[in-house]
Amino acid sequence: MKITEAKVIVCSPGRNFVTLKITTDEGVYGVGDATLNGREKAVVSYLEDYLCPSLIGRDPQQIEDIWHFFYRGAYWRRGPVGMSAIAAIDTALWDIKAKVANMPLYQLLGGRSRDRIMVYTHANGNDIESTLEQVAKYVEKGYKAVRVQCGIPGIASTYGVPKGGKAYEPADADLPSESVWSTEKYLNHIPKLFAAVREQFGDDLHLLHDVHHRLTPIEAARLGKESEPFHLFWLEDCVPAENQEGWKLVRQHTTTPLAVGEVFNSIHDCRELIQSQSIDYIRSTVVHAGGITHLRRIADLAALYHVKTGFHGATDLSPICMGAALHFDYWVPNFGIQEHMPHTEQMLEVFPHHFEFSDGFFTPGEAPGHGVDIDEKLADKYPYKRACLPVNRLEDGTLWHW
Numbered sequence: 001m002k003i004t005e006a007k008v009i010v011c012s013p014g015r016n017f018v019t020l021k022i023t024t025d026e027g028v029y030g031v032g033d034a035t036l037n038g039r040e041k042a043v044v045s046y047l048e049d050y051l052c053p054s055l056i057g058r059d060p061q062q063i064e065d066i067w068h069f070f071y072r073g074a075y076w077r078r079g080p081v082g083m084s085a086i087a088a089i090d091t092a093l094w095d096i097k098a099k100v101a102n103m104p105l106y107q108l109l110g111g112r113s114r115d116r117i118m119v120y121t122h123a124n125g126n127d128i129e130s131t132l133e134q135v136a137k138y139v140e141k142g143y144k145a146v147r148v149q150c151g152i153p154g155i156a157s158t159y160g161v162p163k164g165g166k167a168y169e170p171a172d173a174d175l176p177s178e179s180v181w182s183t184e185k186y187l188n189h190i191p192k193l194f195a196a197v198r199e200q201f202g203d204d205l206h207l208l209h210d211v212h213h214r215l216t217p218i219e220a221a222r223l224g225k226e227s228e229p230f231h232l233f234w235l236e237d238c239v240p241a242e243n244q245e246g247w248k249l250v251r252q253h254t255t256t257p258l259a260v261g262e263v264f265n266s267i268h269d270c271r272e273l274i275q276s277q278s279i280d281y282i283r284s285t286v287v288h289a290g291g292i293t294h295l296r297r298i299a300d301l302a303a304l305y306h307v308k309t310g311f312h313g314a315t316d317l318s319p320i321c322m323g324a325a326l327h328f329d330y331w332v333p334n335f336g337i338q339e340h341m342p343h344t345e346q347m348l349e350v351f352p353h354h355f356e357f358s359d360g361f362f363t364p365g366e367a368p369g370h371g372v373d374i375d376e377k378l379a380d381k382y383p384y385k386r387a388c389l390p391v392n393r394l395e396d397g398t399l400w401h402w
């Protein structure tokens, strides 16, 4: 079997997605997600100008060799752009291999380790009351786990809270929009949100929150300690992920479980945090962490240190990534939870899929491969339009973490 074509498809059904389609001389093809929110065209060029030409003529079943050809062979290793490009190739090749084997991807990985995959969704609101209304809506739909984010009194807008009643999409402008942030106002308010959720919904609902990289370690330690009475499922990205020492400081002060990793793109980003047992969940996912091949290594390392998976699953990761992640979630022994920000019907129409939601859980489907495809004709109707993520400033104008 030989690769005859490696085509990059860029579309924008409500938001930008980058898809790689690898076709073989036997007619079997596979698809992979290559979407990097706000930097899509960088990955397109990395694929089209450098990786795809080297794919033609190769045996698509040599997944491991191809992975190392593009990783070790890059010289300039790691980074979100290169690893998203490698991830797309890897995901498409696993899709092909599973189709050739005529089995769903999870079977090829080792079979399922659970009956269904618990997911969490996002409840957001401009204030605590409207956030609770959203939590109630999702509990009604059967979700067992909900992430809560709400507006902060005295701050015009904040991460995770949509504006004007639209679905939340952070890449909201051609060039970065600017928001203002106050750590003090945030820290004084958020514990009240957790208390209100526990008051109204009791102790059994899994409660998650995303700090989105904005605190210093000692501030995160304070929030972790103040959150302990509300026993969160996790506090996510409480400090910027590059400073791995900072996580050890937070860990010393609180028993609130900690999650990190959506901005990581290789095992080397995760290793120190996992081995020092400074975290409880690793969030790196298929599209940004080198694909199935590399994510398996991260998950296996995590398993040695009681760290569970909690893959990133925002709408800026395409349904292809969601499909591949769900197969991975079905198999991985140390599964924790899967994020699921629902894609719109318009997006799901472009990406026909087999995964199914029921009562707070997903199953990946039994179709050969990862079960997600792209309707190229429909995709062509939605041309790319640059959209950048915002930047964030403190009230004194200091450029801060978004």
Ligand code: CS2
Residues within 6 Å of the ligand: 037, 170, 210, 212, 262, 312, 313, 314, 315, 316, 339, 389
């Ligand atoms: C967020 C993401 O879902 C999450 O946990 O951190 O939505 C993140 O803001 C976006 O993926 C950035 O593109």
Ligand code: MG
Residues within 6 Å of the ligand: 210, 212, 236, 237, 262
């Ligand atoms: Mg996050």
